[in-house]
Amino acid sequence: MLQTLGQLPIGWLLIAPLAAAGFFAFSFGRTEIGELSIGSTIGARLHSQPNYHGYFLAFCTILPAALVFLGYLIFSESFVRETLRSELPDYLLAQGPDQVSLFVERVARYIGNGPIDSTGNVLFDASVERYAVLKGQARLIAIMIAVIAAVGGFFLGRRPLNRSFPARTYVEQTITALLFVCAAIAIVTTVGIVLSLVYETVRFFSLPDGPGVFEFLFGTDWNAQTGQNFGAVPLFFGTLMIALLAMCVAVPVGLFSAIYLSEYASPRFRSWVKPILELLAGIPTVVYGFFAATLIAPLVRNLAQWINALPITPDNLLAAQPTNALAAGLVMGVMIIPFVSSLSDDVINAVPQPLRDGALAVGATQSETIKQIVLPAAFPGIVAAVLLAVSRAIGETMIVVMAAGGRALVTLDPTSDITTVTYQIVSLLTGDTAFDSAKTVSAFALGFALFGITLVFNVIALRVVKRYREAYD
């Protein structure tokens, strides 16, 4: 019985009874208060409309039960697994935490609907059965508490219902509180990111086979797949190099497009070209990656081989790898064009028209006005746009994963394959990973570094943009 309960795909079935209970409570509260008011003497009016009494009762019923289910969703799985883990025989536990985690993971996955097929492995079969029973227990407890909470909430909420009860005030306070919780989720996300990154990073540096902080930040050997060398300098170098290549494309093209669109283009031209540029931002990065790897990278390679073959250059001047930094950088630059152009467009448009009129009036040509008046006035904003774009380039993942190769090298040759922080995070965390090895945890240390760097760029850029906006508004 418990076992069957543990196997049911129950998550979605919980929502329906909850909604039904809420609806029942709502209509009950509304009718009851309606009946109260019918028999009343003239002049004794309801404080709140019947609907609000209905909402009040519905909230009283649903919210406690929903909290119980939320708690169940968050904690049940780890509770069940912990219990199962503690009951496993010693010889399995002796194989180390990695193996135990994998075993429990396999058990958890094996559960489908219907009867459990035997696999022939006695321990595995017993574990699957035990897992289902534990899960069933957890569910039974959760459902019982939820029912008690819902019924209790209903009766507690029903007691104060009378004509003068300020149901609306309570309902609106609850709604405001719910809205606040939603807004706070953003904060919770940030806190979650910071906490998980910090926690795993600290764990990484305290692992017996992990490196010291100094070795990580300044070491030049990166060999995380085998779990030996964790010197991240080649990664930081590769990231910066590709970001720089991308900026070489994105800044001139983006800036000049923005200048042309905001100062020269006719409204008609602008209304056509702007959406096209924005389309570049809407294309998924994995598509850019495919394009970079299948079209641009071979082109770069052929070009490099041609340069190598020139009589005036040494034959091994360029590495001419099939995946290379230049292809990734170029395509990433194109991807970032719309960021630079739309942000610069905004700041250029924010420059007050009288400044331009003044310059034109004293005889400057349009380009002179732009170069000597508009751009200097918009300069802080443009810097902010570039900073945001750099942060975007540093954090970009798919293009480098697909087109930049994975060798941890420090080289200035853009046709060599090169690796980045994001590439390493993906390659370290893809596939079945145990969260206990230095290899896996090192990805979080890299993520922490990435988060820190991009955060600094973003904060500076957003500050500048905000101050700039205030200056001209």
Next chain:
Amino acid sequence: MRRRNQAERRFKLYGQIAIGIAVSFLAILLISISFRAASAFSRHMLVLDLEPAVLTEPSELAVTDLNLAVRAELMSQFPELSDDRVERAELYAMTPRLAVLPLLRELQEMTVPPQAPIAARLALSDDVNLYLKGEIKTHRTVPVGDAGRLARLSTGAYRLSDADQDNFIAFQDRLADPGAPSNDILISLSGALFELADTAGASLILNHLAGPVPALGEQASSPVNAIFLGSETADRPLSNRQIALLILMDDAGMIERRFNASLFTNADSTYPELAGAAAAIVGSLFTMLITAIFAIPVGIFAAIYLEEFAPKSRLTSVIEVNINNLAAVPSIIFGLLGAAVFLNTFDLPRSIPLVGGLVLGLLVLPTIIIASRAALRSVPPSMREAALGLGASKTQAVFHHVLPLAAPGILTGAIIAMARALGETAPLLLIGMVAFVSDVPTSPNDEATVLPVLIYKWFSGSERAWEPMTAAVIIILLTILIAMNLIAVLLRRRFERRW
């Protein structure tokens, strides 16, 4: 003054060039991917009539049974290959073992064993498909003249002596020409195909490849054709015999080109010719469902709080700054968050749309909040004041009056955010959605993959046939994204209001 005017023109030109670069890059990207994808949307199938005798009990059929039937049928079409195991292997290799799966499923549904021969359409192997689509150099047929005497030298080796034809001699001259491209040449003679091994004097030494060998001796002026394959066996995945078989099959009408429906109906497979995007499409659907259920209401409520209810306090401004920063955090960081919190701490299973959807929901939440706030802000304060003036409470004013007016703007923002979530890859790689999934998921709790991750996976496949398939999935994804963006633009146009 002229210099200044020149500088003016030059400056303007820079702007035009910049826009030209951006636009032409977009065009190149779309066109090159469409070209690559074009060949994956159609495919060649092998049409065989299978004898019903082998299919006695449909419900107990297995892949092996059907494969035996397919092989028997192929053998009856090319009986001349039956003696040699290697030759048979070359024939069987043209269609993969699992190509019978769709037919098998169809047959298993039947209650009565079929009586008439079943027309089976089988996928050809990816190399054969590429060859037929002309991606590998295609052949060129040249008439050589009429045949003379055919003599047998040893097993499979024959000699075709000349028939005093000018063409024949000219052909031999061309073979002798040192400038002729080095490639393999097939010789066709009354329905049989040979490979040209050597020329000896005025006669050709031939190795038999496929097709019934004509009777030895004088060939009553049957035409001889030479087929230049344009490449050598070592340079291509298909052998000369396989190409000869293909030519014969094509002549016999056994090869059919049709729309590649399996791209939309099949789940993933390790064979490119059998793989499809159905599982990823459904996986994307479930993931987007979770993302929408989570992120859209929470985003709208957060925006309402910040825009309408929030007191001007320290906490509120912290939330605001925080949301703006969160919008610029690299997406892969959200993948790390998902791996650390959902997988490691909460022990949720890997690779499921539930976790993927939540991670993407957190990712697009700031976007939705920012767009919704902008939409709420554009509703003029007079609306709120009028509602409040008539005695509505703050909550009533917001939910009954402001929110409906801001709804089109909010919806537009939400659609654009969902489009972004649909194209996101990196965070999903970190929570294991890259696992190989051969079944179409049926709920958000099943292992699944999504379209962008499928693109990445197929891109990483080593066979050449993956490339057009990858491009085809990109086209599918881009079509969906463009449709979503169009809807957003239309919504904005339709409901845009200037106050």
